[in-house]
Amino acid sequence: MAPNSDTDSLMHMDDDTLQEMACQELVEVITEYLDGTLPESDRVRFEAHLATCAGCREYLAQMQALIRLSGSLTGKSIEPATRDSLLRAFRRWKGAPTGL
Amino acid sequence: MALIAAKHSSEAELIDRLRGGDEAAFTWLVDTYSPSLKRLALAFVSLDAVAEEVVQETWLAVLTGIGRFEGRSSVKTWLFKILTNRAKTRGAREKRTVLFSELEPEDRDGPAVSPERFLPPDHPSFPGHWSTPPHPWSAVAEQAAVQRETMEVLRRGLLSLPRSQRVVVTLRDVHGWPAHEVCAALELSEANQRVLLHRGRSRLRSILEIYFAEDA
Numbered sequence: 001m002a003p004n005s006d007t008d009s010l011m012h013m014d015d016d017t018l019q020e021m022a023c024q025e026l027v028e029v030i031t032e033y034l035d036g037t038l039p040e041s042d043r044v045r046f047e048a049h050l051a052t053c054a055g056c057r058e059y060l061a062q063m064q065a066l067i068r069l070s071g072s073l074t075g076k077s078i079e080p081a082t083r084d085s086l087l088r089a090f091r092r093w094k095g096a097p098t099g100l
Numbered sequence: 101m102a103l104i105a106a107k108h109s110s111e112a113e114l115i116d117r118l119r120g121g122d123e124a125a126f127t128w129l130v131d132t133y134s135p136s137l138k139r140l141a142l143a144f145v146s147l148d149a150v151a152e153e154v155v156q157e158t159w160l161a162v163l164t165g166i167g168r169f170e171g172r173s174s175v176k177t178w179l180f181k182i183l184t185n186r187a188k189t190r191g192a193r194e195k196r197t198v199l200f201s202e203l204e205p206e207d208r209d210g211p212a213v214s215p216e217r218f219l220p221p222d223h224p225s226f227p228g229h230w231s232t233p234p235h236p237w238s239a240v241a242e243q244a245a246v247q248r249e250t251m252e253v254l255r256r257g258l259l260s261l262p263r264s265q266r267v268v269v270t271l272r273d274v275h276g277w278p279a280h281e282v283c284a285a286l287e288l289s290e291a292n293q294r295v296l297l298h299r300g301r302s303r304l305r306s307i308l309e310i311y312f313a314e315d316a
Binding site: 022023025026027028030031034035037053054055056058059061062063064065066067068069070071072073076077078079082083085086087089090091093094 | 121123126127130131134135138139152155156159160163164178188212213215218220227228229230233234237238239241243247248250251254255258269274275276279294297298301304305306309
């Protein structure tokens with residue numbers, strides 16, 4: 001079978017300039033990817049890999065779901081008594097700003 | 101929230117109102133920032149009651165120091181700076197100051213996903229590719245029927261993280277701080293911030309994966 005020169009050059013490019021990202025590498029750079037700090041060449045490899053790998057697409061979707069879920073956890077605020085005491089301190093400060 | 105924030109779109113205006121003794125401006129600041137301040141305090145001191153005091157001291161310092169606020173940093177950055185200084189003093193008294201600039205082995209080492217889940221490096225066709233792909237749960241995790249329980253698993257998971265990871269994940273993902281603010285508040289390098297966030301998130305993801313696999 002005669003070698004297909006188009007395919008050859010494409011494969012060559014894949015090897016040298018766009019070495020495929022393995023799943024094991026992807027899960028280690030995903031935080032940089034999500035922060036937008038992954039270098040451009042790695043971002044291209046990351047997205048090229050995603051396009052062909054359902055497992056990594058699910059992994060990314062899980063990370064994104066995790067971040068959204070974390071964002072809806074309610075942070076514990078200060079106790080109502082502390083808040084009341086702060087507002088009382090504010091009123092004292094308002095009356096005499098230097099003598100809190 | 102967006103509506104209230106829009107009312108204070110200008111921080112300079114907010115500070116002016118506070119200086120002028122506008123209680124609504126103070127209340128807004130206290131209610132908006134106290135949860136983040138308390139989280140941050142708990143990074144440095146162990147007792148909830150002490151964290152509470154540190155937050156209170158921070159707000160009192162805001163009132164006595166408002167005249168010195170020059171608007172060179174954002175109000176938020178200024179608040180976190182005051183709190184960090186106070187919390188560190190208290191933490192030192194408790195002999196519990198943790199330097200975030202130095203990563204613990206538990207933060208530095210270990211993969212995001214167990215190597216057993218991947219094909220070996222010498223695999224002829226697919227080295228480093230999934231041998232056991234993630235158990236799929238992203239589509240169901242946010243469905244109303246399961247979300248409450250998922251959140252409980254997540255809350256417990258967060259508490260189980262090593263402290264540095266817990267604090268960074270909490271500030272980044274629970275409170276939505278940008279990376280540079282976390283770095284500034286904790287005096288943490290960009291690289292270490294990322295490592296802690298990455299390790300923390302990866303661990304939480306695997307906790308949820310286990311939970312959903314058991315559930316299935």
